[in-house]
Amino acid sequence: MPDRLHRYKADIFQALAHPTRVAIVEALAGGELSAGQLIERLGLEQANASQHLAVLRSKRVVETRRAGNQVYYALRDPVLADVLALLRDYFFAHFADIADLNTALRG
Amino acid sequence: MPDRLHRYKADIFQALAHPTRVAIVEALAGGELSAGQLIERLGLEQANASQHLAVLRSKRVVETRRAGNQVYYALRDPVLADVLALLRDYFFAHFADIADLNTALRG
DNA sequence: TGCGTATATTCGCATATTAATATATAGTTG
């Protein structure tokens, strides 16, 4: 009974199921950035960043625009930024402070 | 620069990064259900369902209540149902029909 | 064309996820 739509949704979630990709999407919530800018801001390895960006591309989370030598990335839909905002609320609702969260998720 | 919060968020996304778990969470959006009810409704194998429920438990997406022989599952926070609702909008915004979506995500 | 910069892809390897099967535990009832 998990059908195609469930698979599509799971694909989106999987695209976001890595801390680096979450960081990338959050960075892009403020507007488009080139791959190089993302690498610099987030302190990523070039190849690693490129791989994560490939995942986000393949799951259609981001779209790209080439400007000369650079490739600019942007969120395909700001709703994904909203999703992240909802999650922020989720954390605040359930965990008084980060230590609790730490214990809850790791313990 | 992907920090702890990014990791926590990624954990939640990973919890939802499987079609069966998406189906479970959507089913629970309508209210608590026992493991057995979920298995029946979604047509799951018992062990498989239990493993996916274990993932949802470990990531704190669901909480459980034992009533005699049965274990009832409920969403820990309805915000996750909201997240899924947002995703539904996302799909409608970007894909005229399911065939397009199919092509986009698989092709 | 050849060089430099920006980005993407490939490869090898370690770790993680998944499904299926089998087994174990908790609770209920006789």
Added chain:
DNA sequence: CAACTATATATTAATATGCGAATATACGCA
């Protein structure tokens, strides 16, 4: 306690994901 129902866990094998190093591609410019 034995038998039964509901749920959970362990094991194994297949597949997927993640990372760093190296290599490849794309573009702009001399």
